[in-house]
Amino acid sequence: MCGRFTLTVDPSELQDAFSDFTFPDQFSPRFNIAPTQPVLAIPNDAKNKADFFLWGLIPSWAKDPSIANKLINARGETISEKPSFRGGFKYKRCLIIADGFYEWKAQPGVKTKTPYFIHMKDRKPFAFAGLWDEWHSPDGGSVRTCTIITTEPNELMSTLHNRMPVILNQKDYADWLDAAPRTPDSLLHLIKSFPADKMSAYPVSTMVNAPGNDRAELVVPVQ
Known part of the structure; x- marks a missing residue:
């Protein structure tokens, strides 16, 4: 799964990396983005504009918004079949912007898992494949939410x-963000693991375990 990630670059650097899109002029660096929090995403609404969505999908048909806690990730293998995701896969896809993410490694005989920080070797920001939706509450309010798609791991x-x-891959952004309805067969080839030789990982402090911790020390390597 993917349960935490980072977006620490400044807006100008992000604009350089994603030159076909527009971004908010200002936002704070985030070193420990957690589910239910705002994430920067680009929906396939033909505007090519990034905005903040809440992490944890609330399908438009949901009666209870707490379903978001169970839908932070969508398995790529069943994305075209599950009721919570198949509509989004066809109609509402997005890029979720990041420059790193965390995963926890279990060690034999050790109770506490070791957190690792994973990033691109060139340290540039990148985009997760995501789905989004807009949910309207009974009181007339609305919220836009998203989920990150997962797949089988690469060698790293x-x-x-x-x-x-x-x-x-950057070359696939336009295809993923096509505003037209798409069939599963036309998109499933994009649901795959990213090349391991372009990525790197190292252990970090268990401070990242607490969602309230959000500072630069979280991505500092530890022995």
Whole structure:
């Protein structure tokens, strides 16, 4: 799964990396983004504009918004079949912007898992494949939410966990963000593990375990 990630670059650096899109002029660096919190995402609404969505999908048909806690990730293998995701896969896809993420590795004989920080070797920001939706509450309010798609791990990630988030290649952004309805067969080839040789990982402090901790020390390597 993917349960925490980071977005620490400044808006100008992000704009350089995603030149086809527009971003908010200002936002704070985040070193420990957790479920139910705002994440920066680009929906396939033909505007090519990033905005903040809450992490944890609330399908438009949901009666109880607490379902978001169970829908922070969507398994790529069943995304076209599950009622919570199949509509979004066809109609509402998004890029979720990050520059790193965390995973916890279990060690034989050790009760506490070791957190690892995973990033691109070139340290550039990247995009998770996601789905989004807009939910309208009974009182007339609305909220836009999203979920991160996961898949089988690559060689690097398999040493840490049995899942990894789907990271899209830049050349596939336009295809993923097509505003037109898409069939599963036309998109499933994008649901795959990212090349391990472009990624790196190292252990970090267990401070990341607490969602309230959100500072630069979280991504400092530890022995």
